[in-house]
Amino acid sequence: MTDLGTQAPPAPVRVPVLARVPVTAGVGTFLVLVVVGFGLFIDGFATYSNATVILATASVIMIASLGQLLTVVAGGFDLSIGGVIPLSAVLYARLTADGRSAATALLAVIAVGALVGAVHLVLIGWARINALITTLATLSITGGVAFTVANGQTLPVPAGAGFLGDEAFDGIAVHVLLAAALVVAVHLVLRWTIFGRRVYMVGGNRDAARLAGVRVVAVEGGVYIVSAVLAAVAGVVTASQLLAATGSLGSEITLQSLAAVVLGGAALGGGRGSVAGAVIGVLLLGAVSDGLTIQRVPSFYQQIVSGAVLLLAVGFGKLQERARRAV
Numbered sequence: 001m002t003d004l005g006t007q008a009p010p011a012p013v014r015v016p017v018l019a020r021v022p023v024t025a026g027v028g029t030f031l032v033l034v035v036v037g038f039g040l041f042i043d044g045f046a047t048y049s050n051a052t053v054i055l056a057t058a059s060v061i062m063i064a065s066l067g068q069l070l071t072v073v074a075g076g077f078d079l080s081i082g083g084v085i086p087l088s089a090v091l092y093a094r095l096t097a098d099g100r101s102a103a104t105a106l107l108a109v110i111a112v113g114a115l116v117g118a119v120h121l122v123l124i125g126w127a128r129i130n131a132l133i134t135t136l137a138t139l140s141i142t143g144g145v146a147f148t149v150a151n152g153q154t155l156p157v158p159a160g161a162g163f164l165g166d167e168a169f170d171g172i173a174v175h176v177l178l179a180a181a182l183v184v185a186v187h188l189v190l191r192w193t194i195f196g197r198r199v200y201m202v203g204g205n206r207d208a209a210r211l212a213g214v215r216v217v218a219v220e221g222g223v224y225i226v227s228a229v230l231a232a233v234a235g236v237v238t239a240s241q242l243l244a245a246t247g248s249l250g251s252e253i254t255l256q257s258l259a260a261v262v263l264g265g266a267a268l269g270g271g272r273g274s275v276a277g278a279v280i281g282v283l284l285l286g287a288v289s290d291g292l293t294i295q296r297v298p299s300f301y302q303q304i305v306s307g308a309v310l311l312l313a314v315g316f317g318k319l320q321e322r323a324r325r326a327v
Contacts, residue, residue: 024265024277030312031284038291045291052171056241058286059179061256062279063234066186067227068257069278073190074223075203075270076124076131081231082254083142084116088235089245090146093155102161106236113232114225116142121221139254147247157243165240175237182230187275199223203270259310260285284309 039046095105190196201209239245264277
């Protein structure tokens, strides 16, 4: 007879494999497959010198993507990156060409980036104007000012002012080390500081965060200021690499940074994302672009492939969300 006083243990819940796999693991696996596939079938891809080229290119996008990651985790995004980068580049070129030291020019450019971020603080955080509208407007303004400063010309950067693009050691550029240091710093901030936890809280539920005592406007303003400052640094790095600057230099990095962050598993609705995921997303885009460039694939075909990769990553993330909700 069955003991009516006892109950059979509940049947174990079977969690689908897709729901257990982190987004970063899935995209990371795809990155490994791309690297291995390109290494096997594309001559010159699997070499140390080409790896340094990928790192040099990806590091610029990485610096901008770190700021983009913060805004996305906080529930927004920053389109103005595509205007701040060329503006910073031409300002740096103009200041150093006029005899200012590289350090002075860099501080001035960072101040301009902080000013753009402060405008976002007021308009997005305090006035509650939509982030899309606000950052699209500042993209147009900063991009226009960049062309005005450059006067439609290519501005030279003195060789001594291009120190961020110089080689540090064994083919590794100084700005690659800078990007690595910023990756570590932003990861520590997001994972181990009160500010980082509040960024996730604001992105997850802004009203709940406010009721919990979080100074929401300060948090939102902080991430937009950091994003604009990092975009300014990325502009200086780009100008240092090329020893030249134009009003359109680096304007495409806005979409690349957003794509990298989304590829790495960040949710555009906010509350989810990681530095590790952003790094994987940047490296994936860099590897795909480099492999196609070696094969001399036209740039417009590269855009198609990059878009397809992004759609695959987003689709994978959506499938995972559905699998987790079904548990």
